[in-house]
Amino acid sequence: MQLRMTNQREMILRELKKSKGHLTADELYERVRKSMPRISLATVYRNLEILSEAGIIRKLEISGRQKRFDYEVEDHDHIYCVECHRIENLQLDKSAMKVPTPETVKGYTITGCRLEVTGVCPKCQQKLAKKKKKKKKKKN
């Protein structure tokens, strides 16, 4: 199965690269559409799947909600805000961490290992602080 470089595919890659990462199929669709109005959402989905399978982009699978795709294939981890669902890159020196080896995970062939850190981003911390204040006021 040969991969062909179509205009659509090129556009998708360019936008993904430009955006600096973590777009959903839908977000990407909206962007690509501006310069290629007749592209179909299905095409975006199909290509994201194909390109990530080919290792050209990376698929981030964070449970349940929408898949996100990332242009940078180099090794890095992510931090995920549980409030607003924003995802940011994380530069960690994984070589300094003790990471599972086949011996620690009996029988498995390990293909990847990444750290998912969850937290509350600065913006959401502010929002939450405000909410708490409001609640207090209501009670009184």
Place this chain on the structure above:
Amino acid sequence: MQLRMTNQREMILRELKKSKGHLTADELYERVRKSMPRISLATVYRNLEILSEAGIIRKLEISGRQKRFDYEVEDHDHIYCVECHRIENLQLDKSAMKVPTPETVKGYTITGCRLEVTGVCPKCQQKLAKKKKKKKKKKN
């Protein structure tokens, strides 16, 4: 908002506990249905969401399109088979690893940190080996 302990809720918790973890709403629904045929899938969804918000069960934010829920709230990681999508628990000494601290992730309040290891489980390794053999035969 008070939480009430209904039969449905009790059943869901019991089955989740019994199963030793990582069920999707749908899988859980099928199990609970055996002893409670009139339960609705919507109830399962609603309760999984509520119970995980209350900290009684855990929502796994890892790979896969469906959300999965876990009874064991204690800290542990998971390994995910990229072939059959099975998820198994992983006991790792995270204290021995250097794990992100607030200083490494500027501004974030860190709520969790989980290692997501992907790989191919023993069963799938066998399956894949068999497939390869078949392909070779076809070529000849």
Place this chain on the structure above:
DNA sequence: TTCTCTGCAAATAATTTGCACCCAT
């Protein structure tokens, strides 16, 4: 009694697929 919870059905959201035509190689 009060208010949360439930079942049902219908609505949304996210993604995939069938098909006929298009176009990169």
Place this chain on the structure above:
DNA sequence: ATGGGTGCAAATTATTTGCAGAGAA
């Protein structure tokens, strides 16, 4: 010219929601 790629619409899959009645506190 061949076979992968595309757009469109329809189909699936996963999850959520409105509502009226049920049942835990």
